[in-house]
Structure formats: C-alpha cells, structure tokens
Amino acid sequence: MGGGACCRFDLFDHRLYATLGELALLGRTQPADPSRLTRNRCPYQQGPRCLARENRPLGCRVFFCREEPDTLNDGIYEESHRRIRQLHERHNLPYAYVELISALKILREFCR
Numbered sequence: 345m346g347g348g349a350c351c352r353f354d355l356f357d358h359r360l361y362a363t364l365g366e367l368a369l370l371g372r373t374q375p376a377d378p379s380r381l382t383r384n385r386c387p388y389q390q391g392p393r394c395l396a397r398e399n400r401p402l403g404c405r406v407f408f409c410r411e412e413p414d415t416l417n418d419g420i421y422e423e424s425h426r427r428i429r430q431l432h433e434r435h436n437l438p439y440a441y442v443e444l445i446s447a448l449k450i451l452r453e454f455c456r
C-alpha cells in the first residue's frame with residue numbers, strides 16, 4: 345500500500361500520535377478538507393499529497409506507507425521525540441502526546 349494510503353487511518357487501521365507543539369505547528373497549515381475527520385482521515389491530505397508537508401508531525405516523517413511496521417527506525421523516532429520534548433520544556437509549552445484525529449476533532453469543535 346502506498347500513495348498516501350497511511351493517511352487514511354480508517355483504511356490503514358492505525359493511529360498517529362503527536363505532541364501539542366507538533367499539533368500547533370500543523371495548525372499553521374490550512375486543511376484541505378476538514379470533513380475528512382468524520383471518516384478518520386487526515387484533513388491535510390489532498391489526493392495522495394500532504395498539504396502540510398513542512399509542518400507535519402514526526403510520525404508522518406518516519407512512517408512510510410510501503411514498508412512493514414517492523415522496518416521502522418524506532419531509534420530515530422525515539423531520539424527525535426526526545427528532542428521535541430526538550431523543545432516543549434525550553435519554551436515552557438505544556439507537553440502532551442495525543443492521538444491526532446481525536447485532537448483535531450476537538451479543536452474543530454471548539455474553533456467553530
């Protein structure tokens with residue numbers, strides 16, 4: 345499976361997690377289609393493309409749709425996540441690690 349298939353979480357049957365800082369960064373991009381959230385699909389995807397490429401969370405950067413999960417480089421993820429956590433501390437940002445689609449649904453409700 346490829347071509348952005350892993351951004352359609354309902355079909356790919358997995359979840360993406362991000363920190364609050366990553367969520368804030370992602371929010372700098374205008375979503376392509378917010379209604380995709382109702383189907384548990386990323387609203388930043390347009391066709392096979394990610395419109396938030398510059399602002400996408402770490403999980404999007406290290407996960408490749410075409411590869412088996414056990415080929416993921418957990419070491420790179422863990423080290424990069426540790427640095428993101430340090431950025432939260434350095435800038436006095438509250439830290440939480442949240443499931444992306446649920447968080448975006450909540451934000452959408454409160455920002456109407």
Ligand code: SF4
Nearest residue numbers: 351386388389394404
């Ligand atoms: S932010 Fe981009 S790469 Fe990440 S799930 Fe959404 S469309 Fe896919």
